[in-house]
Amino acid sequence: MTILDKIVEQKKTEVEAGKARFSYTFLEESEYFTRQPHSLKEFLLNPERTGIIAEFKRKSPSKGIINDQVSVEEVTKAYNASGASAISVLTDRNFFMGRKLDLTRARNANTDVPLLRKDFIIDEYQIIEAKAVGADIILLIAAILTPEQIKAFSALAKSIGLSVLLEVHNLEELQRSMDPNVEVIGVNNRNLADFTVSVETSFALAEHIPSDFLKISESAISNTNVIKKLRSAGFNGFLIGENFMRQEDPGKAMAEFVAELRGN
Numbered sequence: 001m002t003i004l005d006k007i008v009e010q011k012k013t014e015v016e017a018g019k020a021r022f023s024y025t026f027l028e029e030s031e032y033f034t035r036q037p038h039s040l041k042e043f044l045l046n047p048e049r050t051g052i053i054a055e056f057k058r059k060s061p062s063k064g065i066i067n068d069q070v071s072v073e074e075v076t077k078a079y080n081a082s083g084a085s086a087i088s089v090l091t092d093r094n095f096f097m098g099r100k101l102d103l104t105r106a107r108n109a110n111t112d113v114p115l116l117r118k119d120f121i122i123d124e125y126q127i128i129e130a131k132a133v134g135a136d137i138i139l140l141i142a143a144i145l146t147p148e149q150i151k152a153f154s155a156l157a158k159s160i161g162l163s164v165l166l167e168v169h170n171l172e173e174l175q176r177s178m179d180p181n182v183e184v185i186g187v188n189n190r191n192l193a194d195f196t197v198s199v200e201t202s203f204a205l206a207e208h209i210p211s212d213f214l215k216i217s218e219s220a221i222s223n224t225n226v227i228k229k230l231r232s233a234g235f236n237g238f239l240i241g242e243n244f245m246r247q248e249d250p251g252k253a254m255a256e257f258v259a260e261l262r263g264n
């Protein structure tokens with residue numbers, strides 16, 4: 001059993017427990033349910049932003065504790081001030097030490113930037129929940145979903161105004177998962193089954209992603225030169241977690257990174 005299999009098993013239990021506690025009706029009564037979400041595409045294309053999707057991640061199965069000392073409000077506000085095109089907040093508790101409340105806290109601290117609910121979505125309930133806690137974007141991971149699920153989940157997300165980031169790791173996943181309700185495709189440089197990382201994954205898949213999708217490169221990005229190369233290969237966005245979070249002040253780390261990126 002890979003770590004990804006374990007996460008999905010645990011998610012099934014979590015989703016059933018969630019459904020038993022909070023009905024769809026209850027979720028739809030959330031104050032966030034009526035807000036108009038921000039569009040990921042729009043923010044990625046805004047030249048005043050950096051293309052960076054900065055992530056708030058305390059812990060991961062591959063790295064253990066990365067940083068559990070910082071405040072989600074302070075870090076996400078600093079990410080936003082440095083020109084993040086979106087902010088990713090891990091909401092998985094068991095493997096990433098996140099909470100849905102972290103997303104809501106980030107929402108209340110930042111009204112003007114899209115927020116990605118970073119979790120393992122396997123059920124429509126989690127999409128409704130994402131909107132109810134204040135998210136603008138959901139992640140759909142091709143490795144754990146069938147093409148039928150991707151179709152249904154992206155249509156549901158679109159119908160409630162949420163953007164979708166569709167994550168793929170290889171050509172087979174890409175080719176079976178592309179869907180017209182998806183605007184943005186992320187290539188994960190980390191193999192979620194065995195944790196190996198290589199930015200080459202992004203360069204290799206870039207040419208296979210049709211030009212009507214925006215492209216994001218995700219994971220293991222730790223210097224500004226890589227971003228320049230990814231931009232040349234046609235990438236519009238860059239999902240960065242650990243490189244900022246492992247610093248004592250992740251917001252400052254992003255500010256310095258962006259200064260270097262703009263200076264170069």
Ligand SMILES: O=P(O)(O)OC[C@@H](O)[C@@H](O)c1c[nH]c2ccccc12
Pocket residue numbers: 055057118119141167188218219220221239240241242243
């Ligand atoms: O911390 P990194 O190497 O910069 O990676 C960030 C992000 O891409 C990574 O956290 C991630 C990508 N896809 C995921 C799916 C689930 C959980 C986490 C992830």
